[in-house]
Amino acid sequence: MSRRATTFRDDILASRGWFAALIVVYHLWAVPNGGPVGIDLFFVISGYLITRQLVDERARTGRISLVAFVARRIRRIAPVAVLVIVVTVLAAALLWYLPRAIVVAGDGLSAMALVANWHFIAEQHSYLEPSGTPSPLEHTWSLSVEEQFYLVWPVLVVLATLAVRTGDRRKVVARVVVLAVIALALTAAYSAWRTATAPDAAYFDTIARSWEFIPGIIAGALSVTIDRIDVRVRTLIGSLGFVLLAVSAFVLDPTTGFPWPGAVPSVLGATLFVAFGVHGTWALRVLTIRPAMYLGKISYPLYLWHFPIAIMLPLAFGRGVPVLVAAVLLSVLLADLTSRWLETPVLRSRWLRSWMTGEHRPLRVAGAVVRRPSRHVVRAALAGVTLVVVVGAVGAVADRGQVRATAAVASAVGQVRAPAVHPWSDAEELERAVDAAVTADRWPGDLQPGLDRAFTTTISAHFDEVSGCRFWAGTDPAELRPCDDGPETADRTLLLIGDSTAAAWAPGVADAFVPEGWRVRTLSFSACSPFSVPKPVTRDEEPSGDGGGASNACDAARAAQLALAAEDAPDLVVLSTGGETWTELAAMVAHDDRERFRQDWSDAVRERVTEYEQFAERVVVLGPAPNGPHTADCAVRTAGPERCETTLPQAEVDASCAVGAVECVDVTRWFCDADRTCPAFIGDTLVRADRSHLTERMARSLSGVLREALSR
The missing domain is CATH 3.40.50.1110 (SGNH hydrolase)
Incomplete structure (x- = not known):
């Protein structure tokens, strides 16, 4: 079956499994050195699949339903993310004492709002060289970056293809590619500047990371053209791309020059692999071994579950080998259960699709279809906004307590009542204590x-x-x-x-x-x-x-x-x-x-x-x-x-x-x-x-x- 007949590709699914496993190993054992490049692959795959879908929809129907796109993203991302965030915040309250538990609650709020990356920038986090115990939700920065990117990219595609007739795929592709090339140049330049001037912030910065989606976007737009290349040539190029990506994981140092230019080799390798693929050869059989396919199917919940477990389980029980192995097994178990009982049912639910998009006549605005939301959606949105406001206010008050004392501390130094203290009488008494x-x-x-x-x-x-x-x-x-x-x-x-x-x-x-x-x-x-x-x-x-x-x-x-x-x-x-x-x-x-x-x-x-x-x-x-x-x-x-x-x-x-x-x-x-x-x-x-x-x-x-x- 050709790739034009189906959007499912075993090689992409298996690659997600391989690199999800690599990320898990990196976060538990700090090897290989370039383990975080797995994120680069996920960004490229995302850009490829989503842009291919947008181009197909625009060329086939003459429009892009932005509401349907957002609904698909919500079904894909929100249920698992909300579950993991809530469980992590509750687990943090059981493990840590109040000061750190409040911090994790604030991290969870920012992750829920899909602004975790900017929150961690504001808190001056360093993902690769942390000064203390990382937040168990720090990995949600990548989820925030991705969703922020897709708040903008589909709208740009709609605007770029306004005047294109229905069925004219060539013009749709041409305009999307031109748009992507311009975006690549601008975001790469910004990433180079941001990495040079603020490397820790650049790691989380949406704009500094945006260029990593764009090679996949270009490949997705050109997928039909690439499919016409001889399958043996495609397999050779795709295999070389996978090798480049794998080698990058072992030789790159993500603590220097990352994301630009440090991520260039891994993004290039991922793009070649995703664009050209690995087809019908022994290489495909090796790539798509059963464990890799299994991990690929649960890669999203595995990515979300593994990091809080990798942070909190060793803290609770020590960093011995049995604990680290248990962390791997627990991550896989929770990912499997989440995929089986939450992620897959939500993605397949016809009722949820109609509940989220409504059944009203679509309103077409500037080439995009905007459906009137159902009453259920309005009620859910109001409830969600209320929850975010209430929790955000509580979190802000609690977080402020970490930075500044109460009104007494804000008063003059001489007016602050000192705590009752019994000083050590001499150095010898202190040393004994x-x-x-x-x-x-x-x-x-x-x-x-x-x-x-x-x-x-x-x-x-x-x-x-x-x-x-x-x-x-x-x-x-x-x-x-x-x-x-x-x-x-x-x-x-x-x-x-x-x-x-x-x-x-x-x-x-x-x-x-x-x-x-x-x-x-x-x-x-x-x-x-x-x-x-x-x-x-x-x-x-x-x-x-x-x-x-x-x-x-x-x-x-x-x-x-x-x-x-x-x-x-x-x-x-x-x-x-x-x-x-x-x-x-x-x-x-x-x-x-x-x-x-x-x-x-x-x-x-x-x-x-x-x-x-x-x-x-x-x-x-x-x-x-x-x-x-x-x-x-x-x-x-x-x-x-x-x-x-x-x-x-x-x-x-x-x-x-x-x-x-x-x-x-x-x-x-x-x-x-x-x-x-x-x-x-x-x-x-x-x-x-x-x-x-x-x-x-x-x-x-x-x-x-x-x-x-x-x-x-």
């Missing part, structure tokens, strides 16, 4: 803040962007204001300077010195270390930026901090920077360059200390508190606190205060045991509010040891 926390097999019953309240707002009010003293580089100098703790008439002044970690340390420093008659002033800039050093590079990179994210903006921030010191002439300056700046950058350098970087770093620290010594009687560098996993991510109801522990490499410990001729306080033992294992709680106090900032309670509990370490 650290050792006990490392060996604990359960979270303390009186943990403060509790895991269901461990939002980022547990950082001090000094950290607040509105009322506090944490600013972004580039802030208008007129808007800069330090936080003031203690009376202006105090005899002595301490100036706390640094990146955002300084704002997190501020409550502890204030509690340590204000009762002793000091005034404590804090000024911090996110992602701007007080020390300026060229960012270390590997042999394959060009030097760029600054170890603290500086550049001109961070240089201006440092100048503002130094100007404050010149104005105040403080008795003591404390310089603070985060672990990412202090130690992780060193690990980025090739081994034989590490010592050179450490020397550059030491020189930068000494230079900055010398500058502050012009205005201050004494300057002390406060070593970084260790980074670790975000408690909201790692803390689950099925496991103990060991999931949230982190172990510092010895090289990082050695580097923390390895700066000669500079007074430095090494705080490693305040947070880690002698084996460099750092717990997520100490005593009854949660250590971190995110990956790198202390909770307010933790900072205040350290006031005693801070006073001891920073006093002469």
Whole structure:
């Protein structure tokens, strides 16, 4: 049977199975390196099949029913997606504590609204290099991209073929191909720019991804012409395309130059394979083996189910081989059941087709058929809109709770009531508490803040962007204001300077010195270390930026901090920077360059200390508190606190205060045991509010040891 006689192709179905399996393996075992290129194949197949359908409909009937097209997309996409999203949100509420469960609910809302990709861009997610546990719904970005694309493409096809007579397939094809070529040029150019300037965002960006559909679109429009080519030639070209696609999965590095030009080989291979196919040969028999055909039939629900399972099952029960194998089996089982009992019945339901499109006389507008929706559709749409508005409002309020505290935090720093804290009396008592926390097999019953309240707002009010003293580089100098703790008439002044970690340390420093008659002033800039050093590079990179994210903006921030010191002439300056700046950058350098970087770093620290010594009687560098996993991510109801522990490499410990001729306080033992294992709680106090900032309670509990370490 020729391809013109049927839209079903075994080779395409089997390829979906092969690459769905590849994606599952990649998300569980991180192999092969280019596993995500399976998405490129799905985009090409989608463009091919849908455009072929649109061209056939326009050439045959003289019109394209946009409502029928949307109805088909809803039947194909919505039931399975809604089921998986709802189950995932419920499972997240059972697995995680409230802070992360709320985040997943927000992710689910964006996925329901088909804007997940823009949501993840706004949240600054990195799909391929995540900084923490990925969202179990992060994979829905591709679904959002596809549906956003098909909100536009059919309309463009309708407009491009307005004046074409019914039955004139050649003109329909010609106009669609010209339209596609123009769209390809524009979207590829945008993708190249977006990838170069914002690679993490480009990965999710609909426009940056749109060019991947278009080669399949061109192939679909030209399918009748391609069918006239000798089947042996088509099979050869199609087989080469599949090989190119498969090789891309093993040799491409999707973390660099993706989607443009990184996805070009995989999209090219997928296009050749889909356009020319593999026919009636041993290659087709190998390609369409029974497991591949089976996985191809359930590939859509398999893709949706596997990712939340791959994220949540290992978190709940550990990443052992049995758990990972169970994740594969569970994904296939749920996909099979979903396909059998939901996806297939919905696609075959005649009643649903009539229910969604109605049986009214069609209205033809500009070559497109627009049917009046039935009352059922209107009611369902109103119910859906109401649900989205209500859930969206609740989600927005809950999500805002993660970013900013209640009205108390939005007030002035001095008006915020501090939580009741009993500081550690000395370093020895603190170290004993650290050792006990490392060996604990359960979270303390009186943990403060509790895991269901461990939002980022547990950082001090000094950290607040509105009322506090944490600013972004580039802030208008007129808007800069330090936080003031203690009376202006105090005899002595301490100036706390640094990146955002300084704002997190501020409550502890204030509690340590204000009762002793000091005034404590804090000024911090996110992602701007007080020390300026060229960012270390590997042999394959060009030097760029600054170890603290500086550049001109961070240089201006440092100048503002130094100007404050010149104005105040403080008795003591404390310089603070985060672990990412202090130690992780060193690990980025090739081994034989590490010592050179450490020397550059030491020189930068000494230079900055010398500058502050012009205005201050004494300057002390406060070593970084260790980074670790975000408690909201790692803390689950099925496991103990060991999931949230982190172990510092010895090289990082050695580097923390390895700066000669500079007074430095090494705080490693305040947070880690002698084996460099750092717990997520100490005593009854949660250590971190995110990956790198202390909770307010933790900072205040350290006031005693801070006073001891920073006093002469």
